[in-house]
Amino acid sequence: MIELTAAEVAEATGGTLQGVAPGTAVTGAVVVDSRQVVPGALFVALAGEHADGHDFAAGAVRDGAALVLAARPLDGVPCVVVDDVQTALGELARAVLARLRSRAEVRVVAVTGSVGKTTTKDLLGRLLAPTVGEDAVVVPTGSFNNEVGLPLTVLRATDATRLLVLEMGADSPGNIADLTRIAPPDVGIVLAVGTAHLGVFGDVETIARTKAEMVAGVRPGGVVVLNADDSRVAAMASGAAAGTEVVTFGTISSATVRAVQVAVDGGRARFTLTAGGGTAEVALRLVGAHHVTNALAAATAALRLGVPFDAVVERLSAATASSPHRMAVTERSDGVTVLDDSYNANPDSMRAALRTLAVMAGRTRRSVAVLGEMRELGDVARTEHDAIGRLAVRLNVKRLVVVGEGAYHIHEGAQQEGSWGDESVFVPDLDTAREVLAGELTDGDVVLVKASNGSGLWRLADELVEAAG
Structure with a gap:
């Protein structure tokens, strides 16, 4: 980040200075996580669903933050106080980019x-x-x-x-x-x-x-x-x-x-x-x-x-994959290939991942799909999950493990498509999925793990990948 003074932060965000000199310099990163504070940082005190950044502001300053962007004055904490912290963060970014473009x-x-x-x-x-x-x-x-x-x-x-x-x-x-x-x-x-x-x-x-x-x-x-x-x-x-x-x-x-x-x-x-x-x-x-x-x-x-x-x-x-949990391939020493695409999922990306699994497995290897919920689908959630189960059958996926109540209709769709029976199993949680896979995976299997991030299925993907060593 470019160096800014507290007064410049206040001007960009429409905020007011509280307990800080106008010339105080922000020379470090801008962070929303107090654990990432470095000397000279600007700590942005966002109020989240599970935690309020204002509760961590004093600690951030003790760890070296030069300034806090806050929605209210905080005793003993150098602040720029704004009406809305998230909006102010965007305004600060807009102002900094405009300054850079002027230079x-x-x-x-x-x-x-x-x-x-x-x-x-x-x-x-x-x-x-x-x-x-x-x-x-x-x-x-x-x-x-x-x-x-x-x-x-x-x-x-x-x-x-x-x-x-x-x-x-x-x-x-x-x-x-x-x-x-x-x-x-x-x-x-x-x-x-x-x-x-x-x-x-x-x-x-x-x-x-x-x-x-x-x-x-x-x-x-x-x-x-x-x-x-x-x-x-x-x-x-x-x-x-x-x-x-x-x-x-x-x-x-x-x-x-x-x-x-x-x-x-x-x-x-x-x-x-x-x-x-x-x-x-x-x-x-x-x-x-x-x-x-x-x-x-x-x-x-x-x-x-x-x-x-x-x-x-x-x-x-x-070019290789740079971001985690996105079609990352790991070849384990036991002959199992893990295809980790567990960062997120929607019907389009789920279909693409299943087709990739089918191609990678080909005719000689067993394809295993471990699938969780696709979130934020609203009224079409049941239909879209059902369609994914049916697609897994049409692609001849050999083993389907459906994890979590939100994904149940993937299992239901698979059972109703073709002559599938025991090839698909529904499990309520990660622990049960872990047990199923531990007892089944064998040399030559290609395993896809995919779900919306909030389902937590990425944890299982991490465990499967860690077993590579």
Whole structure:
């Protein structure tokens, strides 16, 4: 982060100083977790569902924080007091980015979509950093894509930053518009419109309108990057402002950047990349055919930002998974392969993961799917879970372990599809799932673990991976 005074923080956030001199310098990171405080840090006292940051403010100062962003005065604690801490965090990030842009050319590359955001932003980091320098690119850690995570990512930028890669998520209409106001993109990418958070949005059309907020939020003269293979995304081109360039990616002939001759070998895709007269073979190390879309999106943005075609091809083919629990493959010493995609799940990503499992197992290995609940699906939850169970049968998944009451209808759908019987088992919790797998997994099995993050199934995935040693 760039150095700020307490007075500058107050000006940016509309806050007032309490118990602190105006010239007090914030020289460290901006953090929302008091355990991450470093000398000179700004501690943001958010009030969460289970804990209130204000309760940790004094301890944060004892550990070296120079300043606290708070919603109320705190005795003995140097504060900037604001009406709403989360809103103030966003305003601070907006002001810092504006200051950086006034000093140098800092370009923001933002990505949204129902699936693939985190992988795409990771790929963008891999493609861009070697060209402009590792210290000149900021990429979110994990999935920092909401009203808290995105400002924290922006506030990691320094005077050396030239490219800021941001992931923008949404769980209600208006979220993306709010995020683009904090960090207006120079390049805005829309990957796909799917059914994630359908219970909140109500219908896919509302999801599409929310994702289209990215297009409206791109800075004048910027670039909109759209998935030509997704008709709802492609239609967003009409919402681009005058003077905004629209480029597309996909497998159809009209796409600006294309993948042709796509093939999948051992779960990994390879294709011929064509763009601007260049043609070359790309062999992805990422597992899953769906990563072709993510790779094309990242390639399109990187090419538009000046990365040479040959470098894009080379870096795409060398890229591996950067964020945990996202199609991570571990080969255990006992011959079991673990496919860990347990960070999150929605119907689209669940289908993609099951298809990848089927391809990886092929005809010679046993496929095992350990599946948990897909959350925030609302009234369609039963139907969507049932459909996943039926798909597992159609893909000839050999063993299905369904974990938790919220996922029960996956098991129900599998039982009602075809002639399945004992191939599917429902278990109420992680402990029971652990017992089932301990008694069954054997040399040659390929095991997929996937569920929404809140189900906690990632803990089981970690245990399966740890057994690799």
